Amino acid sequence: MELIILWDIDHTLIENSGVSKEIYAAAFSSLAGCVPTGPARTEGRTDRLIMREMFLRDELPVPEWPVIEDALAQAGHDRLGDLRSRGTALPGVHEVLKAASLRSGWVSSVLTGNIAANAHVKLSAFGLDSLLDLSVGSYGADAELRPELVAVARQRIQRLRGVPADVPAVLVGDTPRDVEAALSTDSGIVAVASGVHSPEELAAAGAHEILPDLLDTKEVLSVLESFAGHAKRPRTSLDRPRMR
Known part of the structure; x- marks a missing residue:
């Protein structure tokens, strides 16, 4: 998928x-x-x-x-x-990025507020750059508002990797702005409570899938797989956030 x-x-x-x-x-x-x-x-x-x-x-x-x-x-x-x-890669990140990079049919890149040069600095500092397809990511120079970065990444992925326009996309991030960017562009969202925002804040922003961190590679991949192969299902009033 x-x-x-x-x-x-x-x-x-x-x-x-x-x-x-x-x-x-x-x-x-x-x-x-x-x-x-x-x-x-x-x-x-x-x-x-x-x-x-x-x-x-x-x-x-x-x-x-x-x-x-x-x-x-x-x-x-x-x-x-x-x-x-002074910094560090967060727990489980090397493992989950490597696993995602090996999945057939998956494009694993970044959507970040950082300019491309500084995104590369931050990722290369901890050996993460080679585990991501950075040439098709979207960066802080591409737009002022985060939701606009989703279309930028999609267009690059379609143009440079030949991925069809209807392939689902999922954002993984730690802030309500990540959640907003996903929901406003009909993308999936996996919110990670590894920053300053609590699971409750991320749920209030609209996140449906919430993880405490990326430590459990098998669980993270399972959550990501749930978005693969189908368009994002619209949320209803009966949906409840899943805090794993």
Whole structure:
């Protein structure tokens, strides 16, 4: 059965231990000539939105996006060592990504608010990049709002991998924005309570399948398989979230 799996990165696949916010602060400082008045607000936002909000909050003109993207890429490159020493791949991630990559008919990639360069930095820091088809993922430079990234990934997968338009897609992520992106695009969603949001918050956002983490490879694959081979079934008032 064919399936598209789009994984979030931060707090779903890896723990960045604060390095992400340091990247945003460094990129901002390099462009503004001063430190930001507060940390970046992330929680599933795209890099386009995060950086724009930082400049507007500090009442500064927003630079052109290519300039911001270059600053983000440089800041991410400069902090690869910090990420390796302070961060980690979350429990079970290597195993489940490897298993998904070996499934016939599955395309396993990413849907992330990070720009592509920094997504690669974060994944390569822990040896995860080779387990994902990153060339067909969608990234923070592709759109400002997360739901728009779903169509970007689908189009790349159709064009570069020849996957038909009706193959189901499922997002795996840890925030209500991941849930929103899935539900608003008729995609499946597997919410993972490995970030700051509780299972109850993810259920309230509309997630139907909720996992505490990705540690149990067999269980994660079983949940993903439930989305394969058929269009996403619309939820009804009788449905209840499954917190596994």
